[in-house]
Amino acid sequence: ELKVEQNPLFLSMQEGKNYTIYCNYSTTSDRLYWYRQDPGKSLESLFVLLSNGAVKQEGRLMAxxxxxxxxxxxHITAAVHDLSATYFCAVAPRSSRLTFGEGTQLTVNP
Amino acid sequence: GAGVSQSPSNKVTEKGKDVELRCDPISGHTALYWYRQSLGQGLEFLIYFQGNSAPDKSGLPSDRFSAERTGGSVSTLTIQRTQQEDSAVYLCASSFEPTGGWEVTSTDTQYFGPGTRLTVL
Incomplete structure (x- = not known):
């Protein structure tokens, strides 16, 4: 059974600081996804990583x-308040269901 | 273009009643997924439709849950005889999956709808 674990589950950081969220998974899989969820909202796709060594960057986020x-x-660089959200990683074999981590609730304080 | 839409956005029902939740995927997307999100269980897969293939129902928690997808587009998730533990946000997602050979760089990112918040009293 595929298991996905994230850490930390809760992260409070100050604006301007850097931090990293980790996502471990238990079995080989084709793809790794990162999603963002704002309170009361749905999931927004951030990145999809397809191969070993893949790196994607968008603004202050790099996966x-x-x-x-x-x-x-x-990895979060020079955090700003707008990055406050819950971040999920998810793993899936090709064309299949996503198995999600527990989510990391990020709060960026002024 | 339009994203995935779901209706209703909120549904409050009494224990024992049946409910139907609807999902309109992104036009042209061949795959459609249902997930649910609850405080205790996180994000869980329920069911997956791909083209004309038999759906993957392996995530449905009980036989009270069923889903259909008509004409390869709209999907309806039905929960019969609702229980309080069915209270959750039900999320629908769709993706494009090529029917031909896969390119190594092709992605099948799942795009999520806004969800239906179901409350069973």
């Missing part, structure tokens, strides 16, 4: 994938 370690990271 990477190490398939050998079964690990993905989401």
């Amino acid at each position: 990477s994938l190490d398939t050998k370690a079964r690990l993905s990271t989401l």
